[in-house]
Amino acid sequence: MAATLELAESHPSRALRKRAVGAGIRSSLTRRAALRAASLALCVAMWQLAVHYRLSLGIVTFANVPSPADVIPALWALLHSPKLPMHLAASVTRVLVGFCAAAAVGVGSGLAIGRYRMLEDTLLPPLEVLRPIPAVAWIPLAILMFPSSELSMMFITFIGALFPILLNTVHGVEALDPRLVATARSLGTKPLALYTEVILPGAAPAIFTGLSIGMGTAWFCLVTAEMIAGQYGIGYFTWESYTLQNYADIVVGMALIGVLGMGSSALVKRIGTALTPWYRLRGARQ
CATH class of the missing domain: 1.10.3720.10 (MetI-like)
Structure with a gap:
């Protein structure tokens, strides 16, 4: 009887741990996806600014590059x-x-x-x-x-x-x-x-x-x-x-x-x- 009670008590805690691990993985994946999207958006913004201000680095110029x-x-x-x-x-x-x-x-x-x-x-x-x-x-x-x-x-x-x-x-x-x-x-x-x-x-x-x-x-x-x-x-x-x-x-x-x-x-x-x-x-x- 005691063993049955122990098993019954362990199952919910095990399920909770699995849910917590799954939630942590999903949260990590969401953060990584957001970071990657932000990186792409930052690159596009820098490209737009470089073309808008006709940035020239000497041997490289953005004057004729499409924005x-x-x-x-x-x-x-x-x-x-x-x-x-x-x-x-x-x-x-x-x-x-x-x-x-x-x-x-x-x-x-x-x-x-x-x-x-x-x-x-x-x-x-x-x-x-x-x-x-x-x-x-x-x-x-x-x-x-x-x-x-x-x-x-x-x-x-x-x-x-x-x-x-x-x-x-x-x-x-x-x-x-x-x-x-x-x-x-x-x-x-x-x-x-x-x-x-x-x-x-x-x-x-x-x-x-x-x-x-x-x-x-x-x-x-x-x-x-x-x-x-x-x-x-x-x-x-x-x-x-x-x-x-x-x-x-x-x-x-x-x-x-x-x-x-x-x-x-x-x-x-x-x-x-x-x-x-x-x-x-x-x-x-x-």
Whole structure:
């Protein structure tokens, strides 16, 4: 009877503690969201003031930069334009195709290079030579290599996403504790099972970091890709606005690319967090 009473008394207190913890987490998330929104608002306000007072820092001047007051009507006009869905569909398709191809090649090659020294010595040096080449330098070669401009643009986004994914995968495999591999081998694990059950889960956090960065760089390369021969796309819209001297539209295109890149990178990161529940960042953050 006493034990029953003790359990009955402990359940409400346990529920209260859970509610308190949940309320604390929600309050913390709300404060962080408010702080981030305030940071963005402060940046926009500083931008408006710099343009309004024609701030000049010597080598940098805001005299000819469009202000947020100019950009907002341009954004509103684009949001009501019938071309916006076509621009978005073209850009998202090019980025997704290039990113998916880069993910397949980068993760597959990274797992092999990180595991076998011979592949590291034979494949990694030429890849390291290609890595510093900027995306814009690939444009003439992409035009010569591919029969259509669409494939050329997808290739540019592929190049932009490939190297962050590849190198993070290699580093993730190399950082794997060798005792895990040795233990799995001693238990008779087959080579394929070794990859799927030990190496891939161990390197997964680094792989998803590379995928998140790769998604961002794919959007980063979009303007370069759509300079080739695009008729639709956010990058094409941005470049066309520059040639037509529609300066407010340039900022609108840049902002759309930034928002889409940030959102897609955050989505990849969220998927990685959901698929790697065993991994948590260590260390306190203030």
